Amino acid sequence: MGSFFTKNKTPRSRVTEQDKAVLLKHQRDLLKRYQKRIQLSLENDRQLAKKCLASGRKERAKLLLRKKKFQETLLMNTDKQLENLEKLATDIEYAQVEANVVDALKQGNEALKKMHAMVDINEIERIMDETREGVEKQREIDSLLSEALSEQDENDVLIELDALVAEEEAEKFKLPEVPQDELSLPSADETPKESKAAIIEKPKKILIEA
Numbered sequence: 001m002g003s004f005f006t007k008n009k010t011p012r013s014r015v016t017e018q019d020k021a022v023l024l025k026h027q028r029d030l031l032k033r034y035q036k037r038i039q040l041s042l043e044n045d046r047q048l049a050k051k052c053l054a055s056g057r058k059e060r061a062k063l064l065l066r067k068k069k070f071q072e073t074l075l076m077n078t079d080k081q082l083e084n085l086e087k088l089a090t091d092i093e094y095a096q097v098e099a100n101v102v103d104a105l106k107q108g109n110e111a112l113k114k115m116h117a118m119v120d121i122n123e124i125e126r127i128m129d130e131t132r133e134g135v136e137k138q139r140e141i142d143s144l145l146s147e148a149l150s151e152q153d154e155n156d157v158l159i160e161l162d163a164l165v166a167e168e169e170a171e172k173f174k175l176p177e178v179p180q181d182e183l184s185l186p187s188a189d190e191t192p193k194e195s196k197a198a199i200i201e202k203p204k205k206i207l208i209e210a
Helices: 017-054 058-118 121-148 151-172 193-209
Strands: none
Touching: 017 058
16 A cells, blocks of 8 residues: 555756856847847937927926936846856856866876786896896906907907908999900901992992093
């Protein structure tokens, strides 16, 4: 029977801060439209009051001016309300920006914690020790090599190193080698037969032309 006394709970509507900002902006726009209507009404009442005075209806003109004065008071009140709405909307937008910044910081902090959890301090210390040992070992090798060589030997090594560098640079700009074999040229007695025939025939052609 308890089911008869239970009430169905209606789900509560969740209005976010962004929804509130939208509602505030909507109310702001309504107030601005209301202000425009009042301003138009003020001008109309003023013109009607002038016409009533011109036609001799002084009481009617006085009533219109009272109405105009009352609407001016309403206009001043709407200015204050509009200012409050603008300030409230700005505060909500700024609060949203702050909330986004805090959320971004929180996510960044969580990501940083995960990265730190992935890094083992002992493993880092082991790597650093191995690196330190390798550096010290290399220094010992360099020290032994430098002690085994005299100053003259070191100078010879540097000279040989410079020679190798110069040789490598020369190889980059090396020109093609000149052939060493002698070129065989035909001798004077080895004149081709065709050339001899041309020399013999040439005077004949000159005689015929003469």
